[in-house]
Amino acid sequence: MCEDAVSQRLLAWYDINARKLAWRVGPDAWRAGQRADPYAVWMSEIMLQQTTVAAVDKYFRRFTTLWPDVHALASAKDADVMGEWAGLGYYARARNLLKCARVVSGEWGGVFPGTRAGLQALPGIGPYTAAAISAIAYDRPETVVDGNVERVMARHFAVQTPLPKAKKDLTDLAGAETPEHRPGCYAQAVMDLGATICTPRNPACGICPLSKTCLGRARGIAAELPRKTPKKPKPTRRGIAYLARRDDGAWLLEDRPARGLLGGMLGWPTEGWDGTDDGAPMPANWQDVGVEVTHTFTHFHLRLQVLATQVPQGANPARGNFRALRPADLPTLMRKAFDASQRYFDQSEPDTLG
DNA sequence: CATCCGTGGAG
DNA sequence: TCTCCAAGGAT
Structure with a gap:
């Protein structure tokens, strides 16, 4: 792995600029040997599906206070969990959250699987969330591909194919950058970059650690990527x-x-x-x-x-x-x-x- | 592969 | 005012 690899620049940037999030073990604590609680990682990742960090924070704190571990959540009443989820949206997530907690508590002794396949077999956990938990909670070299990663890869490699058709290519490009060392920190680093620097509108290319190798920036089309197929109007x-x-x-x-x-x-x-x-x-x-x-x-x-x-x-x-x-x-x-x-x-x- | 599924903030 | 879209998953 060359010194100048994308992953190395991202990790160096992350070590300085990592956002402080309630469910996150920051780079300093990680170096000190602290590791994330898979339950907390899972909870946060479910809440973060199509939902902003700002909206999730309050709910994450409330849920982990009421139900500190997966056994406690598994024992909760359905109506209590649905009521606490009220306002966060996409309510199938809450129903699947409970189903998943009960499977992990009842069939896995309260221990979340560490593999992608094992995780993805659980309710509410798809390709992205399985990779995220495996990488962030278990530090396995899995590649997370969310909206941030799609945008960063589309820009860095100037992928012109519109989403969702470009999904596979972007996934392959992201996979090629995933490091063997600190893959969990790397996953969070790419997403932080997408959330704070490589933003959908007005990307801050001037302070981006990837700018010198970014093809989208070189061609002056970074802000236009990723292209997307037009949406239908809402009736x-x-x-x-x-x-x-x-x-x-x-x-x-x-x-x-x-x-x-x-x-x-x-x-x-x-x-x-x-x-x-x-x-x-x-x-x-x-x-x-x-x-x-x-x-x-x-x-x-x-x-x-x-x-x-x-x-x-x-x-x-x-x-x-x-x-x-x-x-x-x-x-x-x-x-x-x-x-x-x-x-x-x-x-x-x-x-x-x- | 297309559709369904919330909500709130940003521009 | 209105469109976009945010750490997607299930069907």
């Missing part, structure tokens, strides 16, 4: 949410189906936007709260009308059931509907609870 869907509060303060809620949109999460009875069209959950004096909720999902925009009502005890809904609500357990869309309804409930409250 707009419309729907109605029904928020009913009982006189004793209980709310009419339903557990959403285990699969699909907001699967496994708590929600208000709704209509007309997610494939269901059941109408109001019960006959009542439904009032429009006057504020339309707007929300954007991965593949569509939503405009949600919010109807609210106050009902006496003894009311018998056709679907959902009345129960206590912790607003933080709601996914963001449902939380928006709750917030929008407060105007209505604030003015109807004095008569009922005063």
Whole structure:
């Protein structure tokens, strides 16, 4: 391995510029012999799938405080885990997180596999996450290929083929750079570079440790790479949410189906936007709260009308059931509907609870 | 290989 | 206001 290899420059840069992250063993601590906890690495990698570091930090701290090890998590109630995941998005991750914890706790004695194949056989762990855990937690020379790595490789080698077609070529190029020594630090180094220097827009090529060998920069096209096939426009869907509060303060809620949109999460009875069209959950004096909720999902925009009502005890809904609500357990869309309804409930409250 | 699956910040 | 996109995986 020549002194000037990409990996050596990246590691030298990382030793100085590594970001301090709650789940990370930094280069100094690593040199002192400290190693990452596979449970923490796994937890962070699941949370970081398509999610920013800034958003993950709070959730990671909360989860590892509530459930310090995989056995504790495996013993948690589904509703508690889903409630704590609320707001982070991609809720299949939370469902698979629990499934995976229970497999590792019950069948592997609480020890995560160290090999890519063993890891990738677990729920919620795909090619990227398996490589990341193997490299970062077990220091094996596996190659991680995420959006950062794709961008760094596409630019450094001036790959013009658009994603996702270029995926295999970029993976091969990344694999050729992966060092035998400190592969875990290297994996984090490439991703840190992509997150802080080789950014999607306005890359800081002037301070990049790879600039002198970067073909994209040499050709003046670095910022245009990687090329991507154009995306389809998002359609707009419309729907109605029904928020009913009982006189004793209980709310009419339903557990959403285990699969699909907001699967496994708590929600208000709704209509007309997610494939269901059941109408109001019960006959009542439904009032429009006057504020339309707007929300954007991965593949569509939503405009949600919010109807609210106050009902006496003894009311018998056709679907959902009345129960206590912790607003933080709601996914963001449902939380928006709750917030929008407060105007209505604030003015109807004095008569009922005063 | 295409589609589905959240959310919030940046520009 | 609106598009992009962030440490992807499952089907």
